[in-house]
Amino acid sequence: MSESPKSGAGSDALLAADQELVPEAKSYSANQIVLRRFLRHRGAIAAMVVMAVVIVVAFSSIGVGAIPGWWDKDITTAYDKIGTGAPTWEHPFGQDTIGKDYFALTMRGTQISLFIAFGVGIISTLIGTLIGAIAGYFRGIVDSLLMRLTDVVIIIPLLAIAAVLARMSEGDLNLLILALGVLVWTSLARLVRGEVLSLRERDFVMAARAVGTSPGRIIVRHILPNTVGVITVSATLTIATAILLETSLSFLGFGVQAPDVSLGSLISDYQGAFLSRPWLFWWPGLMILAIALSVNFIGDGLRDAFDPRQTSTKE
Amino acid sequence: MTTLDISTSGATETAGDAVLSFEGLTVTFRTQFGEVHAVKGIDLDVRPGEVVALVGESGSGKSVTSTTALGLLPGNARVSGTVRVGGQVVGSLDKAGLRRLRGNDVAMVFQEPMTALNPVLTIGDQLTEGLQLHGIAYGKEAEARAAELLRMVGIPEPERRLKQYPHELSGGQRQRVVIAMAISCDPTVIIADEPTTALDVTVQAEILDLLRSLTEKLDTAILLITHNMGVVADMADRVAVMFKGDLVETGTVDQVLNHPRHEYTKRLLAAVPHLGEGPGQFGDVTPPEPVPGEAAALDLRNLVIEYHRIGRPAFRAVDDVTFHVDPGEIVGLVGESGSGKSTIAKCALGLIPSRSGSVSILGQDFRNTRGRRLKELRKRIGVVFQDPAASLNPRFPIGDLIAEPLVVHQVGDARSRREKVMELLDAVELPPAVYNRYPHELSGGQRQRVSIARALTLEPELLVADEPTSALDVSVQASVLKMFTSLQERYRFACLFVSHDLAVIDLLAHRVVVMQNGEIVEQGAREEVLRNPREDYTKRLLAAAPVPDPGEQRRRREARHALLTSLGEESAELHL
Structure with a gap:
């Protein structure tokens, strides 16, 4: 009936369960497990591919700064108009009202929008993580002050203050990014604070404190690595928010100033042409959609990978 | 499979008499890492009336x-074999049949009563729910039955309790x-x-008494799942030993506990x-006797610790506690939950402040030490x-954890740290291969070894161990x-050494401090306190610990009943 008698010779292996380690078994760190789960999320992988294609094409086609790209037309020259300026082999995205190549313009707009989105994402993540971690770890009066500051930022209407700050940046892209970055960190700060509040009560933080570890090291080495899930997920969502915020600002005329373009300003400039020259509206619109959607999908995949309990996909 | 059934022949009856029977039960779980064979044909x-x-x-x-x-396994489980409750085969029942079965024929008592009860419903609501669902009694009648x-x-003032919530x-x-x-x-x-x-050990003894009278007075059968051999000895008529999904040995409680035949059972019992x-x-070797003379490793004098509560007076968790730990000495701090023993441990580590009294570690007062001196002092204390x-x-x-x-404390360079870690891994009997592993890849016992190795990294003069073995098999x-x-x-x-387990303290400690409700009840040499306790509380605690x-x-049970009387x-x- 039984193929392996469980007494006698095998008893040592049988009983010293505590001693046995499985060195042959494949070893995964926490991060590797997250990566495996992420790679299994089809939507996120597709979004990664879309994102990669958008980034590569946007930057390689018209080049960055002095580096030329493979597309032979630029964003300032008015070319001879072919017909109404509808898409042709010469100008695949069509031409605008004065004959500029719309593919070059859209790619430039995509570059600027991506630059703003990632810039804002990085700045707001840094601010949000710092404020959230300090508030959560030190609690008490520090926490109260920082969280009331957060509340103040939250209650100011985002678009209104962003418009004012964008005006003040006077077309300087870096200042614009900074201005948006100091406005959208609030939700991350609250999330990180919540995580830190619960993590600081965990025994491993107690153990670190008992050894004499300084608060800075506890936060950076022990607590923050454990909040990386919340931070990455929130950062991707902030990037999506930033893209849309920049688009809204540019659409309203407060964002990127001519002659430079962003996806938002392109739509704004040609909103009147929607019926007569629909391609002037659709191409930048499509790019916004592609970027915002793929960033959201990546965020979704990351959330599922970091926190399998909240998973929205079926097992 | 290879079950050694050492029941006497007279005790073996046909499965027909059984109120609960498992025949060739096999359970496998499908997981993302493949199939897990949880139960292998038992x-x-x-x-x-049998336990x-x-x-x-x-x-x-x-x-x-x-x-x-109860037919309550999750969806990824596959069950084969037959489970009978009364005359019914559980596997053949539909959902309505299963619901009738649960509660009516087979009921469950869970491990953690706080989570088994719904915190937002009154005791009365929860008790009458089952009665009404199964059509036993309704309305006022159900309430009367619930109070009964x-x-x-044995809950006093049942009518009042019905209106209370679990946290009360x-x-x-x-x-x-x-x-x-x-x-x-x-x-x-x-x-x-x-x-x-x-539950605490004294409460455990009460609950076991209650369960025992249940079988005697109502003839209810109990399938008792436990890892505690003392509870088994106290309660069971028959014992079945499981190991990795197999039933390795069954027999009467006397046969299995006193004359185990299977190697695993023998080892299990020897480990208790x-x-x-x-x-x-x-x-083990007897722990070395301490040499008095030097400054005490830990000296607590009139220690008072309070927790501040918003809108209410502060809660005094530790009240006027004085004891010391000599160099090289193991002092066992015993008490039930809420006695303040862990609070004292945290205070001794400087993790929570004291309200009054003094805490001195290795001759230095914790409260007057700051900055660099505090860090130096912390270097000399380890914690598990x-x-x-x-x-x-x-x-x-x-x-990295151990280093x-x-x-x-910026001790040594990368190479010497690595050497130290290897030495400690060896000391705690872990293979060097775990160096690059992560905690989740180790078993509970291995993790606790790592935790002890980390506590010893700086060769501390004082180690504070807060229930270091309670979470282990x-x-x-x-x-x-x-x-250790x-x-x-x-x-x-x-x-x-903080513990609620008197047997562990008996094994290790040179001196014992017994606490109750934040105060010291009794302290002294281990022999004195555990063999000839003077205080009633200590006596009661000792009497309640099952062997x-x-x-x-x-x-012991009869002696305990005599003590209570x-x-x-x-x-x-059970009061019928």
């Missing part, structure tokens, strides 16, 4: 086995409520899954610390927490304790 019967204990260590499949009787049930399980009751009373719910529909069999594991036998139970899963940072590989104190606990004594002999640290020998446990109390039983 046969077991439970007869009316069958299913024992085994965590992961042996005992809870899975019992859950099949509470009275039966003590842990023991909550478990009584859970038992009242279990017997409300008069089931033929009760499955008690670690019913006393979350036996209260009253003192040190050296696992062939209860739950190794929580006390190891999940993002650090083991090597962390060296990094914090008994055989793992034995090996960790064994290692040999480490203590090697490194000669003083130790404040893994049915005969001796019976004597002499103290003017009743022992718990």
